[in-house]
Amino acid sequence: MDDQNKNLILATVLSFLVILGWFVAGPMLFPQWFPAETQAPLTPVAATPEALATAAPAGTVASTEPLPEAPRLTIDTPKLSGSISMLGGRFDDLSLKTYHETIEPNSPTVKLLSPVGQTTPYYAVFGWAPGVGLTAEDVPGAATEWKIAAGGTLSVGQPVTLQWENTKGLKFLRTIAVDEDFMFSVTDQVQNTGTAAANLYSYGQIVRQGLPKLQNIYVVHEGLVRRTDGSLEELKYSKFASMTPNEREGYPAEVTEATKDGWIGFTDHYWMTTLVPEQGKPYTAVAKYLPGSDIYQAEVRQPLMTVAPGATMETTTRMFAGAKEWETIRAYQDKAGIAGFIDSIDWGWFYFLTKPIFFVLHWLHGLIGNMGLAIIGLTFFLKLLVLPLAYKSYVSMARMKELQPELEVLKERAGDDKQKLQKDMMALYKERKVNPAAGCLPIFIQIPIFFSLYKVIFVTIELRQSPFFGWIRDLSAPDTSSIYNLFGALPWGAPTPHTLLATIFIGVLPILLGVTMWLQQKLNPAPADPVQQQLFAWMPFVFMFMLGGFASGLVIYWITNNTITFTQQYLIMRSHGHKPDIFGNIKSGFSKKKPVEVAKK
Structure with missing residues (x-):
């Protein structure tokens, strides 16, 4: 199994475990960082005779009978x-x-x-x-x-x-x-x-x-x-x-x-x-x-x-x-x-992220006047904020690709001796000053930001019934276009949101999401392992249908994020002497032949 793909799967699993651990253990270990709704409920005052004598009495009990x-x-x-x-x-x-x-x-x-x-x-x-x-x-x-x-x-x-x-x-x-x-x-x-x-x-x-x-x-x-x-x-x-x-x-x-x-x-x-x-x-x-x-x-x-x-x-x-x-x-x-x-x-448990994210979104909306464009602007802002870490990550990924021929040689030498292979690989990483785990950083950063933005878009009233362009008239609701009526070309309406038909017959935004994820994958060749090939081949389509029922504003963020990530990674790989063979990787995926090399010198 390719080490980079191992790291990707491991990073995804670990990210969700970190978030789960934060939800469960955070309020107990760091109660001062959490709003009181995550702590124990307020303790009611004991109804002692002394308290009953001095405290306010019970108010009137509400009636269920209509008043005259x-x-x-x-x-x-x-x-x-x-x-x-x-x-x-x-x-x-x-x-x-x-x-x-x-x-x-x-x-x-x-x-x-x-x-x-x-x-x-x-x-x-x-x-x-x-x-x-x-x-x-x-x-x-x-x-x-x-x-x-x-x-x-x-x-x-x-x-x-x-x-x-x-x-x-x-x-x-x-x-x-x-x-x-x-x-x-x-x-x-x-x-x-x-x-x-x-x-x-x-x-x-x-x-x-x-x-x-x-x-x-x-x-x-x-x-x-x-x-x-x-x-x-x-x-x-x-x-x-x-x-x-x-x-x-x-x-x-x-x-x-x-x-x-x-x-x-x-x-x-x-x-x-x-x-x-x-x-x-x-x-x-x-x-x-x-x-x-x-x-x-x-x-x-x-x-x-x-x-x-x-x-x-x-x-x-x-x-x-x-x-x-x-x-x-x-x-x-x-x-x-x-x-x-x-x-x-x-604001939720991630209030330390949701509050500043909404502040920037609100400021951009006031500046631009369109909430959809404000979400796109926020995505650029967030990507700029994490650019130093992302740059190190993409450089590390590019350097890992440079080591692929040498890693293949080590695998042939080690044969079935997994312990020797790991030892030789770690020595090679140390010699070339490459951190194989550095490629996981964008995922660790991206997941909590995604959850926080999901909370902001779904909870705050500023997104309610806020239009973007064209058919997108409510950024807090799912995309109303649908394959079911050929995006409005056929004389019947789209399926009701949040139904099985709406999940199957998705709209334009979810399709664009799937395309951007798919193109992002094609910066690298498909992994040699058949199981990994199937996993990565289906991932864009799974996300496309899974996020199809999400708020349009969130899908717009994800599309923008994928596009920026694709551009950043492509330019950084080019700056390190590699030209990703995107069309070759796409062709190899359809032909089911051995994947082409990730880059050409």
């Missing part, structure tokens, strides 16, 4: 539309104006929040819980009908104030504001005009009844996401039911006390709804599951508030409800003081 009809407060901003029910002040009707369900022009806008009674209700509600001396009827909750005290339509720069009063001298005001992106602020104020002190707690809840349509792909996190005092945690929907029943809740729940910062909410593939309490102050974060009604609930509870007679106190909770745009979320982190908010985007 009530007046609604209209929401209208450049990016959001919808309404808030005055019954409970419930955010249960919200659409994203700038995002559509499909790439078709008349496609409906994305619906983020929806009321009880519709499919998979999803909403947010804010209220008060009574402390000592008050009852549930004395504070506004999920079924309280608010009145508008000031304002009209809720829009940017035009907040609205709601009002409700009880019979004990407590007046509640709720001021709701929204910015130009996706952030609401809910300021709850209580004025005590009575004669006794009032003890009460403010809370906010995000409620999801039933599961939404999930991607169910390991590369995308869907479920709860929260940060508490610098620690990030992700909890899939499937894990909610397995949480330990909490004494304080009576349901499977995790109750976590935060002292300085954090946020909690639910994240989908591209969208997120998150509660952000006042940073720098303590609060209680709760993840709860109600098995009987299949309700998933995320809560923020503020500490006990005692309002003396004649006093006024208030608390503010922000709510992000919208698209996980990198630039927008980064601005909320850096300018609005929401610590670690950028990590609400699922």
Whole structure:
């Protein structure tokens, strides 16, 4: 077996073993390098009698019954539309104006929040819980009908104030504001005009009844996401039911006390709804599951508030409800003081690669204006970054080819004595200062970069429905062209993506991928070993069909990478006095004759 091909196979196997080892052992050996979602879950606070006496009580339990009809407060901003029910002040009707369900022009806008009674209700509600001396009827909750005290339509720069009063001298005001992106602020104020002190707690809840349509792909996190005092945690929907029943809740729940910062909410593939309490102050974060009604609930509870007679106190909770745009979320982190908010985007375990890769991709997109061209530009950037290592690798491969005649002589001399052959080969490598393993470097580098770029393209919303040229209208989706209809020449559509027919009848991009891989192979003659010949002959076609269902942006990256690699290797071999006989190697592959020499002097 040719030593270079041995090294190639060995490098591929070892690369996957390294990645697997990083996934398994990395979080245990180097926990400081990994986001907290790869570490142990946050430990719930013990429900001791002392804790129950001082901590915020359980919020109201969400109801599965539709609420009666009530007046609604209209929401209208450049990016959001919808309404808030005055019954409970419930955010249960919200659409994203700038995002559509499909790439078709008349496609409906994305619906983020929806009321009880519709499919998979999803909403947010804010209220008060009574402390000592008050009852549930004395504070506004999920079924309280608010009145508008000031304002009209809720829009940017035009907040609205709601009002409700009880019979004990407590007046509640709720001021709701929204910015130009996706952030609401809910300021709850209580004025005590009575004669006794009032003890009460403010809370906010995000409620999801039933599961939404999930991607169910390991590369995308869907479920709860929260940060508490610098620690990030992700909890899939499937894990909610397995949480330990909490004494304080009576349901499977995790109750976590935060002292300085954090946020909690639910994240989908591209969208997120998150509660952000006042940073720098303590609060209680709760993840709860109600098995009987299949309700998933995320809560923020503020500490006990005692309002003396004649006093006024208030608390503010922000709510992000919208698209996980990198630039927008980064601005909320850096300018609005929401610590670690950028990590609400699922960067994965290779975050040290995915974050800088996306940063460069985003910068190139802003410079060029086309995400497909930005991916091509990113590929050139990455290849330039690893060029010194790649150059050494290709030089080593060229020098290994120079040694092939001498290696053949050593094999003839050694005969069946494998030990002598290895000893003589190592002596020859040492004498000529050649490292046979140097050719493995590009593969070791390429695999983690490929996985990181796959994560970036699949997870970040900036690639969603982003066009390239021609028929490629969505770089986050597979190539829509197909052999099945001769790439649009025949009067029927292409097979539905992610089906067996779509896997078999691939499009233009996967074919170009296979061609570039095949040409890259032809820089070298086919190995003499028949098994290796078959393995390498089929590899381009296997990758062609295997990657055919991947996002178009990823396939474009791979095609560009193959083309650059082919050019680099060809030029480096020429610079060392070798002219790869590409056409001769292609011809020998079809004729099944002995492969021609790799290079001509």
